[in-house]
Amino acid sequence: MSARNNTEPLAPLDRDRYPADPWRLVDRIYREDNLGLSETLFAVGNGYLGMRGNHAEGRTNHHHGTFINGLHETWQIRHAEQAFGFAETGQTIVNVPDAKVIRLYVDDEPLALDVAELLEFENALDFQDGVLRRSLLWRTPSGKHVRVTSDRMISFEERHLAVMRFDVTVEDADAPVVISSQIINRQDGEDEYGSRRQKAAGFDPRKAETIGERVLQPEQFWQDGDRSTLSYRITQSGMTLAVMADHLIETENDVVKRHSIQPDRAKNVFRVQARAGVPIRLTKVVSYHSSRGVPPHELIDRCERTLDRVTTEGIDVQYAKQRAWFDAFWERSDVRIPHDVQLQQAVRWNIFQLAQATARADGLGVAAKGVTGSGYSGHYFWDTEIYVIPFLTYTNPNFARNAISMREEMLPKARERARQLNESGALFPWRTINGEEASAYYAAGTAQYHINADVTYALAKYVRATGDVDFLARGAVDIAVETARMWATLGFWRRGAQDTFHIHGVTGPDEYTTVVNDNLFTNTMARFNLRYAVESVRAIQREYPQAYRRMVDRLDFQESELLEWEQAADGMAVPYAESLGIHPQDQHFLEREVWDLEATPDDKKPLLLHFHPLVIYRFQVLKQADVVLALFLHGDEFTSAEKRADFDYYDPLTTGDSTLSAVVQSIVAAEIGYRDLALRYFEHSLYVDLADLHANTADGVHVASVGGIWSALVYGFGGMRDFDGLLTFDPRLPEDWPELDFRIAWHGSRLLVRVTQDAIRIEILDGEAIDFSVRGERFVVEPGSPVVVALEGQGPVLTGIPAAPLGTRREDGTFITASVPTLPGTPE
């Protein structure tokens, strides 16, 4: 098979089961074979609260998950060997009590999807209002026909709110109907089988760490009429949580209510004497509140206020507000591929995931899986800054600002961490929920110092695209300054004919090579970080003198630091191999053996699950190509020829074992002219989750990859760039695509960009005139006067795909040879 896992022909979605629809993901067949996938694909969430797409009956499942962003337990890491500065406390997102459960009994027979005879079934997630709707017709064991229509919405207006409606009609007979609405603490009890699963399935570092002890300590729990409340304090972290559900039953049938409560389970049961054809509607309104330590009884008060307000306003109003919210979202964020409804559906599902992951995160981070699963323990990584914030900046800048503010609030802990690592300034944690470094595996964790520059990159992107220097002046400049200080002490000068600044002992985004010297990506990003610190300090000094003086005091800032940063940036070592005409990934990358991916059997992939890190690290083989990522992020610092040479070298060495890989390969392939390859990488990314291409979508949506899809569309095919604060376009529309539309925000204006095979059209949707350039030519677009620029083709055209660099002669006269790591048989 090809080394390019990410460009293989796709197993197309089964369109009988998942019909194409431009605004919905629809599932027409209930199947048990990959429940985890469905649970993720049909999850709903608003960036604060998330519920996996478990069916309301709450029985067969892969993982019943309900998550609150940032609500976590801590636990003591038990190292085999400890060393100074290793993380000591693990952080794991908590599965909060499950309020999704609504069970139905007809003639005392339970509706259980795995065994029920379903005459009709449709489950659909609507991107236009974020509501998950299910409709089914059940033939009960006694032959009665029961229509069940339900929905589930997590509000984007009220972030603590979830609403569920459950409509039941026994169509052709009278029958006793019982609807049992529940809240179940699964973290500590029923159906929580994480650790068993993990053991049985072998290790997978991409899953959540599980915690053996009881996590949710019950505090107050009570019922009052149709309201049930559970509240907890988390054992080690001390965080608190309350959940309250209110119920409204509407029917002309007779109803008897029962309820019961225990620390881990609340039930509101409705016993209905259903007459044939007479509908029953149960509306369940749920509120979750959480905090770092506010007493649970206060959180219960907050839940009550939320529910009181919502029930007073009326439920229908909530649905209407939700629709309005999404109308506005799509107005800002939609990307259209009008000719292909299948692609369109997939693109919108992905963009919809970005809303679900970020919209109401407010001051919180964006976890690797958003709020759709517990993969990577609910931690925040660099992915947000590099893969998600660009989308937010260009569509919903306020969300971007919130995400960056999260890092600003994290600065005190990042300063402490820098001290532990013996550096000045601040060092952001590689993975964290609460701001403390949670990665104890430094080689692919703490050594990724580039996190610092990634955060600054996101800040710069936001400020440059919005012009919001005020945000810098209010304190965000501290991010740039403190990260620059870290780089200035981390690196060192080598004095000689030409002084050079070196950064040793770091890991780039490619985690298949770790703790190296002068990683190209890191050095390029650090150079950017140092320069942006100078730029942002000077901007404040110029525009906000008072804020500048406050900053000087706050950070004990010395004017001389600017010179130090400029010198370090100018002297930054950028590895380059003359003989091969490429940038080595790090100073010594080319001395490694080349891993022969062609000869590696499929059952040994992904490599990280089958080889000890020491084995992988010894080879030229990439999880994701970080040089190629640098070519994209800092495209103005490399020539076209360099981009081509680097891409040709690295692409064949790239496994794509990281989902962050394909989108970047797509963008750069598009730029340099590998048009087919660009499209194949894009389509792979597009279906990473929808077609479960990495076989772990069950653990949650790959949010960064999803963000990258937007980038692949806008930067890759749309050819947009914004180096130095100028909006530029050099489109690369795929051959078969007649048209691509996208909407972006720029300095307070909003643009509609339409790329076709022979022109690019730019229109102001609202706001002021703006400057831009197309293929080097400058234009101004005024409100009401769209600009159309004719295009001669879609850039260079390269055919085929790059081949592995084997047999190439190097500078020292040796040849690049490849081998597969020994794959010896099993021992006697």
Place this chain on the structure above:
Amino acid sequence: MSARNNTEPLAPLDRDRYPADPWRLVDRIYREDNLGLSETLFAVGNGYLGMRGNHAEGRTNHHHGTFINGLHETWQIRHAEQAFGFAETGQTIVNVPDAKVIRLYVDDEPLALDVAELLEFENALDFQDGVLRRSLLWRTPSGKHVRVTSDRMISFEERHLAVMRFDVTVEDADAPVVISSQIINRQDGEDEYGSRRQKAAGFDPRKAETIGERVLQPEQFWQDGDRSTLSYRITQSGMTLAVMADHLIETENDVVKRHSIQPDRAKNVFRVQARAGVPIRLTKVVSYHSSRGVPPHELIDRCERTLDRVTTEGIDVQYAKQRAWFDAFWERSDVRIPHDVQLQQAVRWNIFQLAQATARADGLGVAAKGVTGSGYSGHYFWDTEIYVIPFLTYTNPNFARNAISMREEMLPKARERARQLNESGALFPWRTINGEEASAYYAAGTAQYHINADVTYALAKYVRATGDVDFLARGAVDIAVETARMWATLGFWRRGAQDTFHIHGVTGPDEYTTVVNDNLFTNTMARFNLRYAVESVRAIQREYPQAYRRMVDRLDFQESELLEWEQAADGMAVPYAESLGIHPQDQHFLEREVWDLEATPDDKKPLLLHFHPLVIYRFQVLKQADVVLALFLHGDEFTSAEKRADFDYYDPLTTGDSTLSAVVQSIVAAEIGYRDLALRYFEHSLYVDLADLHANTADGVHVASVGGIWSALVYGFGGMRDFDGLLTFDPRLPEDWPELDFRIAWHGSRLLVRVTQDAIRIEILDGEAIDFSVRGERFVVEPGSPVVVALEGQGPVLTGIPAAPLGTRREDGTFITASVPTLPGTPE
């Protein structure tokens, strides 16, 4: 202060407290301030069973420890992040029930050393019979004078046996005397405070990992007359243990006996109506038996058989046998420095420790702390092979053979581990008790592939010094073959004008630089390993054809492997820097910044306790100089000029934070002529434990350092080498030493070597004539005809000490500059 921590002027021992004595370590003052040190220095053990030097009363202490080599608990390592092939199971030596306890009450007042008025006190460990003897005169609160004389012996003849005698005489009055002999399971109860202590003191990777759960599950426990028995099964590892104590009370006073037993405590109490001046003697005879899983009742039977035999033979016989054992030991192992009783005492204490750590380990390994403490969790490391087995080979070859056999038995697990690491052959665990890799920190663990060559080095040393090819033929050759196979697949060929064989991604013994390419030590050792595999296979082929055929079948051996190994050895890359004229520690070592040790404050040492590994790894700074170790172990492969240049470069960069460092620096300093420095390093090593120079002797004796002291004497000052199987001498007697004597075994003969300032004298003590050379000239010594060779001085003389290499110009025109890692203040 000087960078050379290991050569600083010593805080001399307090000779009022510890008087010089050529055959005993004596303590004349009971003090509480460093009890842990005393407990280690006065520990007794035979390599199987060890008891720390806690006083019999068993009250104030640092750590009540009784250890059985290899008896361990396992526990699940809780990684913050898991990766393929990481160790999952921790192994920790168990503190077995403490049978040392004998408590004394006079007039119901306890003898408690911390508060007692002691009119006389002496505690002495006798190197001539391995008995710890204590004598004290106690003035009780009521003013009576009580003479207490006790001893403690762990038998070297009966490895399961410990004997204690406790003599009490109330000298000047009648008094009720109670002697309470106990066995206490401290692992799970009283006085076992490991985890609290560890937390309070902050982390220290050199201590034992502690286990939270109950470790010893009680099985049978009973008393029968004066015998008490406890037995246990270890919770996770399933290992089993029994301990039995028998008591004999001898006195002319009236005695009443009482006893009681619980799962964790057995008591035999003797109530004596003591008359003035009438002595009381309690003899306590204890047996410990352990196993991997034999039922405890069977171990109890074994204890009974041991005690029956011993009590039948009589106690005095045991003491006499012990003396005879040690007479023979010293006859084989003594090193004499006749002119200085203080040095002589220290040397003998150290050599005595080697007996205590190894003598009755029999098929078990030798833990880093022997059986004197739980430091490093009781694990076996490479230290034994490189630092201890040379001593054993030259003095007690049978012990060496036993230690190597342990590795042979470990081969099946080492083969499995090689498969996990994707290599052929076998890969020995970096640290282990049960043969499985217990190091989950691969950078300073699994990456130390050199363990494989270290084991082969020890094997080769033993075979070459004894001529015991039969041992190879019986199966030990498998070690050489399987380790060579590992190297052949670990390394790779770089094809060019001259093909070279490279080994990437490994860590040498210097743990301050990890996961590097072409570590000089590793490559040199691997080359040796490959060549010795060829040599040993050919030897068997030649001398034991049948055994050879069995080996071919057993190992699926191909004749072509020999050629492969020879080629890899011949092509082995050995890094050399022309511009500086030195061997870089690894291919890229010289690109690092130099850590300025002179400028590093004392409170930041040792570095490993104050800097994150990533920080340390970024610099030229050494825990121990592994290039220098290679210069010693493979001295025939380097010129004198190379040795001088390398030593001059590395010595100033070496912190000596490892106790393995100073002995090697001493040997090479002596060889190249830094006579003062050699002596200072030697004296440092000599007092590492006696003067607690690394402030952690409380955790146990540094057994490898102790082995290195013998090497420093014999190889360093004695100038002995044995490259290629020829015994050579080129002495380096320190200026102030008139004479140095040592005894060595060589091919079945035993030699007495006497070095003086102007001659070396060699005499056969028993056995055949042997060949040797002195400074290149060949001699033969016949039995009964000592050979005296006149010496012109003691080799080259260099004054001063090497200076840090700062300011040196490198090949690329740059200068070597130094910096201290940033030491920023504490964050706001």
